[in-house]
Amino acid sequence: MLASTNSQITQQSSAPLAIGKRSAVKVSFEFFPPKTEKMAENLWQTVKRLEPLDPSFVSVTYGAGGTTRDRTHEAVSRIRNETRMDPAAHLTCVGASVAEIEEIAEEYWQSGIKHIVALRGDPPEGEARFKARKDGFAGSVELIEHLKKLHDFEISVGCYPEIHPDAASSLADLDYLKRKMDAGATRAITQFFFDPETYLRFLDRALAQGIDIPIIPGILPVTSYSNIKKFSAQCGMQVPAWLTHLFEGIEEDAATRKLVAAMVASEQCRILQKAGVSDFHFYTLNRADLVYAVCHSMGVRPNPAS
Template identity: 75%
Template sequence: MIMSGIPVEGTESSGLLVANPSSRVDVSFEFFPPTSDALAEKHWQALERLAPLGPKFVSVTYGAGGSTRERTHALVSKIRRETTLEPAAHLTCVGATREEIEEIIGQYWDSGIKHLVALRGDPPEGYQSFAPHPGGFSGSVELIEFLKKKHDFEVSVGCYPEIHPDARSSLADIDYLKRKMDAGATRAITQFFFDPEVYLRFVDRARAHGITIPIVPGILPVTSYSKIHQFSKQCGTQVPAWLTHLFEELDDDPATRNLVAAMVASEQCLQLQRAGVRDFHFYTLNRADLVYSVCHTLGLRPQKDNITD
């Protein structure tokens, strides 16, 4: 069999993109705390599957209204104790006073958790919009300032390439990200998106506004189209017509859906890598295989010294 036209060195041939072997990428992974012992086992298996890829950090989310506060703390503490991974704990302004936040971050610091993802947070169930807790913080800028005064945390924050649903305008949204940076944020992680140009234009606008911290694209492989559609309505992400077409009639065909999802996410990341992006943050939904396949496509290979203990 004669094979020709195989793309190398990150070039494009016959429409196929491949990773540039000279452009090493860095990744991080987001998990949410499991709600049962059975799910906890599956979650840990996913973590162990991804650990050998050597992520910069793994973050653990924090439910609306602080509903998973204890489980989040337990999980990041376990990651710190039992693995070589760097854990990052999500922290929100919702449902907690300043005194409660101070106690929480003191526990994190004493447990060796030195990286926090500081967010305003979604409204608790039953509420339509965010309202500051009495005695709490009005938003993420105040929270970041408080964190940096108490301890020298590394602080990551969120940002929205397609504008935060509550923002008055795209300019106001960019300005608020600048305020987060000025308050002490060291990294911004985007909400998920599907069009690489949306991210690249957002970064250009942020740089023009004086934002100099890394802006890491948040990548969400499509494990369920119905869930993606639901998530997008909540956060303002546009779902392109081509994506809807690709996942038509695949709700009951998980094998094909996963193949399509891996293709879509890999193409998205490879386009971003070709544009110069070197950091990627993956929303895993506590599932490893899709994320692992995309990372493999980006050129990442297992590193034995990053395997969990």
């Protein structure tokens, strides 16, 4: 997919890459399963708005503790049956036995859903750390190994450019990513980040450890700065001072906040494109407009032939 060095960051042209042509960039999108009928309608509007961009795949998340299992399956199945998009289902180790996860995976395979985003998962609400069930998987490596024994699933996994909050060190974190690759993962998708250098340095370190699967940058447009602060605290990500400064004083000004968010995400993606990145994964939060605008700025346009 890509290769890069930190020096590439300093060699940026000021001109947008998308001017006058459609880009070869590939994108994918993440959605979360709806909790209400109104949220279900909003999700479907988002799905249909982004479908013409011809994503490589789309994924649907799995709530903490497996709380959205049925809704995840419903959303994935509807995308599979009613759109041209290729859906991937998130599957975690939390809140289910090996037998239950095996049953879910088998149901996905038989219904034609053969791409799984395999994750350890967040601990259930009220618990600070992940604790494996006696009849469950100890972590994502064991989950991946089991899935590959069941069927030849395409498997995406998560990774942390700044280090997983439970990892003993950055080297141990990369070691675990290497184990996931060796177990059968075909791509990794990063947790969100804001400084392009963070991602490019992570790529260099991963390659040095023999990790050669595609590592796709996860892009999160800032729809709410307060939510970003909360998300970042939960997953150990740094919010740079420049981002804080950009959103100062506009938390209650939705229109300005949206314009700033589009600018930040577009510039982040432009820099990564210039560094050779060709695949991007967007955390949509079930909102289409910002993501659509950023994709447009990169030259990702509806396919006239579709």
